[in-house]
Each structure stands twice: as structure tokens, then as C-alpha cells.
Amino acid sequence: MRCGINPMRINHVFVSHLHGDHCYGLFPLISTLGLQGRQTPLYVYGPKPLREIIDMHLRYFDTQLGYPIVCTEIDHTQHQMVYENKVLEVWTIPLRHRVPCAGYLFREKTPGLNLRESALKRYNLSFAQMTAAKRGEDITLDDGQVVPNDELTYTPYSPRSYAYLSDTAYSAKAANLVHGVDVLYHEATFSDADRKRAQQTGHSTTLQAARAAVTAQAKRLVIGHFSNRYDDNIESLRAEAATVFEATTAATEGMRIDIPIxxxxQ
Ligand SMILES: [Zn+2]
Ligand SMILES: [Zn+2]
Incomplete structure (x- = not known):
């Protein structure tokens, strides 16, 4: 609500793991939506035992909740699509943390093909041929000439993507699963000097987050989840990551990032 997002428009919540700093906010959200008179379902995703925890909350707190909560327990060891609609897919990304943990990749679907105006003029295509071309087929003209689909169509825009890799030690596998992502959020709890602490706690350092961005060939890296020991020194964390991956931003609470289309x- 502080960010100006209408909570009623939140329909899907993706929880990476069941540490308090990643799921305690869910329960006041559930209650608030109930108080506001919500009736449509809220879909919640996360590793086991998320359902048990939600059931307990509903049993003792929101006992008269006016809307259903649909909980999907994800397999945090698998790279799987857990949600899709007409334009978007959400995939789990297995992470390495002290408890079962998965990140999420939000990926626009590839848009349908558009016809090139130049080709339309040149080949004088019939309606049936245009429809076939939009399906991705090559077209055979009346004189037997085959026009490759490339020449007839183009993808109007590149699908955009955002990866949320929450608490995790460095994982090349996770980075590879989000290859080419537009914006990679990767935790960077510690500076490189505190890498031992990172290793002990299943977290990453600035340089490890930056390496993940390099491996993923991400266009942009956003780091966050900083240990409070750096409260006055976040810029130094960003600068450290930027020595390995230049396009690095330090996340701040409520930050919005636009990914342009x-x-x-043609
Ligand atoms: Zn954690
Ligand atoms: Zn955490």
C-alpha cells in the first residue's frame, strides 16, 4: 500500500522459502485482503510446508476469511513452470540455501508473428497464405517459388524477463537457467571480505552476485538483501559488484524498475 499498489489487484504471491524475512508479510496481507472484502481467490506458491503454515493461520486467526487461498507447494529442486496466463510464464529456479528455496523467473511469452509490409506488397499473398505465414510456415507461390517464413514475418518485440533469485549461495546452474534475462535480482548479503560468513549462512557476496549476472548474460543486475552491518555503506557493495558486472543497481525498498519493450x- 505504501508503494501505491492496490492490494486487491494482487492475485499471485510467489514465496521463495520459509524464512521469516521472506514470508511473515504474507499473513497480514491475507488478513488485510479479507477486511477489504475480497472474494476472489489468492494464489500462493512456495516450498513445503507452506500449506500447513497457511492452514494453521486460517484455523486460528482468519477463521472467517471471505475468499479462498489456493496454495501450490512447489518442488524447489526442479525448474518448472508453476503459473502461466496469456502473456506470462513463471518458472521456478532451484537455489542453494539452508532450507528448501527457489527463485522465480517471470518471462513474457513470445508474441505472435507480424507480417512484413514489404513482403505483402511483393508477393501479393492471399488471406490463407497470410494466415499460414503468421503460423510460421513457408509459403509456396503459384509459380512454385518457396518464400521462407523469415522473409514474410518478424517477431514484433523481444519478450521481456525478470528473475528473482532470493537467498542463495552462488549457483552457476541457477544463473544458466535465467540466461539472457533483462533484469536479474540477486541477493548480495555480504561484501567480498565477508565471503566466509556468506558461505556459512548460504548467502552470496557482491562478487558472486555479479558473477551470476555475467554467467547469465543478464542485461542488468539488481542486488539486495544486504546484511545490516553495511547499513551506512550500501554504495560500497554496489561499487564492489560493479567491478565485475557494470550494470549493477542496489535495491531500495519500494524501488520500481521499468523494462522497456x-x-x-519490420
Ligand atoms: Zn533465508
Ligand atoms: Zn532472507
């Missing part, structure tokens, strides 16, 4: 030429 990059249109492809």
Missing part, C-alpha cells in the same frame, strides 16, 4: 524492425 524493444520493438523489432
Amino acid at each position: 524493444i520493438k523489432n524492425r
